[in-house]
Amino acid sequence: EDKVVQSPLSLVxxxxxxxxxxxxxxxxxxxxxxxxxxxxxAPTFLFMLTSSGIEKKSGRLSSILDKKELFSILxxxxxxxxxxxxxLCAALHSTGNQFYFGTxxxxxxxx
Amino acid sequence: xxxxxxxxxxxxxxxxxxxxxxxxxxxxxxxxxxxQQALGQGPEFLTYFQNEAQLDKSGLPxxxxxxxxxxxxxxxxxxxxxxxxxxxxxLCASSQLGSLGSGEKLFFGSGTQLSVx
Numbered sequence: 108e109d110k111v112v113q114s115p116l117s118l119v120x121x122x123x124x125x126x127x128x129x130x131x132x133x134x135x136x137x138x139x140x141x142x143x144x145x146x147x148x149a150p151t152f153l154f155m156l157t158s159s160g161i162e163k164k165s166g167r168l169s170s171i172l173d174k175k176e177l178f179s180i181l182x183x184x185x186x187x188x189x190x191x192x193x194x195l196c197a198a199l200h201s202t203g204n205q206f207y208f209g210t211x212x213x214x215x216x217x218x
Numbered sequence: 219x220x221x222x223x224x225x226x227x228x229x230x231x232x233x234x235x236x237x238x239x240x241x242x243x244x245x246x247x248x249x250x251x252x253x254q255q256a257l258g259q260g261p262e263f264l265t266y267f268q269n270e271a272q273l274d275k276s277g278l279p280x281x282x283x284x285x286x287x288x289x290x291x292x293x294x295x296x297x298x299x300x301x302x303x304x305x306x307x308x309l310c311a312s313s314q315l316g317s318l319g320s321g322e323k324l325f326f327g328s329g330t331q332l333s334v335x
Contacts, residue, residue, distance in 0.1 A: 111260075113260075141323070141324070143324075143326075147328070148307055148309070148328045148329040148331070149222075149309070149326040149327060149328045149329065150261070150309075150324075150326045151326070152323045152324070152325070155323060195260055195261070197260075197324075204249065204251075204266045204268070204273060204274060205263065205266070205274070206251070206263065206324065207263075208253075208260035208261045208262070209260050210258070210259050210260045211259075211260050
């Protein structure tokens with residue numbers, strides 16, 4: 108059964124801390140892994156990772172994919188209260204029309 | 219339009235009522251997805267359209283759920299004889315799938331929160 112597992116389920120940190128969110132996947136015919144930030148209802152796109160070992164960065168956020176060990180991590184450095192959200196990862200099947208989402212990691216950043 | 223638009227934002231239904239949820243995808247997007255997100259869970263796939271063709275409806279939980287996209291743009295998700303377990307946020311997403319790169323991003327609407335009493 109195809110599945111995506113995220114850990115931890117929730118995390119509370121202080122502003123300025125660095126966090127690492129984990130996503131492991133078991134998807135036959137895997138194509139890409141995507142990270143989304145969900146603050147209220149609409150998840151917004153963060154990263155898409157297709158190749159193993161290539162880090163993608165956007166400001167204080169970065170992510171990398173390991174296709175051998177079937178996982179990805181999302182790092183957030185110098186966290187801010189605005190980073191508080193649920194972070195979802197999704198694995199895309201090679202057919203291109205099936206995304207498998209994890210349950211998300213709920214991040215709370217306190218001042 | 220500029221983004222994926224869903225309506226209504228909130229819907230309260232009595233058990234047994236039929237509901238219809240609307241999704242306006244980003245103009246020109248070929249692929250359209252419906253997801254169901256229960257409280258504290260990640261989105262669960264319901265169905266997928268490529269233009270007007272419903273290519274995958276394996277995620278629809280029962281025959282009370284029906285989706286259509288007759289002209290390949292706006293889509294409607296209909297739930298007949300709603301049950302309490304149907305209470306969830308229903309997310310619509312569109313994408314220009316079929317090519318690697320930015321086309322594989324899903325653009326989500328804000329969802330419709332359905333509460334069945």
